[in-house]
Amino acid sequence: MFLPNRNPLVLLPAALLLLNLPTHAQQPVKRDYVMTGAPLAKMPVDPKIAVALTKVSDARIKANIEKLVSFKTRNTLSSMETDLAPGTGIAAATEYIKGQFEEYSKACGGCLEVKVDEFTQEPLPGANARIRKPTILRNVYAVLRGTDPAQAKRIYLVTGHYDTIESDVMNDHDAAPGANDDSSGSAVSMENARVLSQYKFPATIVFVTVAGEEQGLIGSAHFAKLAKAEGWELEGVLNNDIVGGNTTPGDTLQDKTAVRVFAQGILPTLPLAEIQAALAVGADNDTPSRELAREVVDTARTYFAPAVRKQAYGTFAPVMELRLDRFGRGGDHKSFNAEGFAAVRFTEWREDFHHQHQTPRVENGVQYGDLLQFDDFKYIAQVARLNMATLATLASSPGIPQKVYVTNPPYHLDTTITWEAPLAASGEVRYQIVWRQTAASDWEYAGDAAKYMDPTTKSGAFSATIPVSKDNVFIGVRACDAAGHCSQAVAPMPAPGGRQQ
Template structure:
């Protein structure tokens, strides 16, 4: 009866209770995605990180060196990463288009790149199978360059096991397991260079994506996800990973910042909505165990889900990044693309950017002995769950608005479907009180305009799409429809056209 009412309620005011809960219930698991997550291998991740460390020093600057021992340096690492993507493509019948984004970064006095230097971003594209949706993309990345205590030292060891061979291992492992599946929209798996010199590689790729009109709906950047394991350290939490996301978008104009302040939407940027969706997807899938589920008994189906005790969980950090640090997601943020950074719970700064040595009995180096491969595998599953869900979902709603013409205690919402929205897909209205950080209520609807007997002043809303199988997009925050120019970052995805 309620569903019938919601189908007909494009104009009528509907009194919805929107019951509060601790959090919105998790979506049902897609058996194909769940099975793919079970294929994530800590052993393969260990092999990947071990191989990357074997290149000795992956300084971006080493691409110009002519005296490196064979099999060392960043160019050797780039070749190996490309070969890995090619091997995954061969395993799936050529499903991945493997590319090199090669460019020369001009040398500039007083910077970390003093002379013209070649950089190579390596990436693989798993193209979507639905012509109406394949233009939509989600992307996962990590940086494969490393450095030691001296930025310009390209010869002495710079293992970079955690920073950031661990993130590259996540990107590669996601490519390996997800390339065995098909999705209506496109996934891009990336390893960038030049992060240690100032995000040079990701900046070039983000600008390339913008110039070529990539419809990037989400970027997941993994940097320092090795679950640092230091003897005697009790502050690390191996059951949590941080998800950083910007509140006020980098490219927002003064007019847009004023709008964000007026709306109180500092915590509802597209990047922040991606972070919420990562938490949501983890509630569905992060009970998955790499070894699979135990049989349910004679004559009973094998369960695709198996709860870990305690479960691995991402945690929203309501900042773009850590203090005094930067990451490749920022390059995409500054080009107007929604992006987040995923990082281990507690970093050990003795194990980053250091020339290997021992001082006062303390081992100072970013070597493989401090990496927890099972932790990295959990991070890879967290990423793969959201990449797969976003790529399978119908896409984010477009032109999402709340009407603010009249003073009243109702909420009138309207939106448009994403391009290529499949048959059987519908929408969900998410809501939460203004003092909450995550959604507390959800209501399915089959209309694109609805009036709710709920005060827009007391409640924050979001609209997302859901396909017939239950794959959810991330939510879009509604902005006023009263003649205010929308723009990426004000609750409006970067792929959404400007509306007046």
């Protein structure tokens, strides 16, 4: 039937219903990446980790930040000054942090190796150099050795910087409290040391506070080079910088339920051939740092679920940011990226630049300065818990799969992946294949690799074929133990010598 002044096409779906013919919208979608595997499930809760999270104390975090602020200035340059008031300057802060680590170690029967990475930075070039004479820097750290002889070689690290500046970056005498930037991150590292030192993990965890960040990431660069030179199997770095949950009166846009997690894409320092190979298959969003960030997000889904926290510490979620850092800025994780280590940065949702790198003062009715009054200690405790859950999970996992490749030709619609066991794998290791649509930033689906495994696979080397087109998804492989602690995923590259077209 035709109705005047109407578009007859709008009647077509109704007409098809009358004829009992299905419309396109009624057809079930049978996409390979949906039909294979299952939606990615949360990792099971480890009761030990769940209990550890409840031991994080915002009161202890506050006490540490108050003490750091009491040193008046922690400008890195103050390490060379002899006319500072007693109990002020960065050298006094160094001794305090070292003493706290030693107290934590004493409480766990000497389980922490407390060390100071001390070095002298020579003057930097340029008219605007922030170090103009030889200056002593000290990074303070504590090592919780893994209990598994093989897995102890694997290391995860948490860090924050304890140096500060005010408006004049060369002023090493006047007040530069740095309550947020970065007493907050230092307090996260210290609280993780206090709580996690009461537990044992197969892999090693290192708790660090570095100096020289405000002079150009100098302390972290030295520490990252130290790790590289000593051959550390450093599988992930969590850098916390400006995680104080800034609380400016009247700011309605701060989000106390979220923290940003910044993760580097392709390293510009990689050999050109490696950059080109990654770009050719779209792997620029599957760098080791971004896989680490995805594991932070995955961990949060487990340990910040209502059934786990039972209202003890409320809602909290990491938001993965697909860039190195905030626009045009940088932090200590960049130093570890530069040495080839996976590293991410945690930063509060919304910063207030009146309270960063400012001489404390009131000007035109506005309070300037990185002052204690603007820190939210309960927020910092949430960030500490997220770091803690991630470190404990990864340090309990078997480690990262090695030599992950796609081996079948690009014109095959299924996907064959090969990989080798983690370097220090011990005990039962289970492998999970994860994937996501190419427009998605986080893993969406997963399958037990054993279901797709080639039965002729040799020990330590694995091959699995999943009926999912590698054209429409990004794929990764991660290693899990029997209790469900999983490593970060590794995205496959085309096998060396494989056919490309």
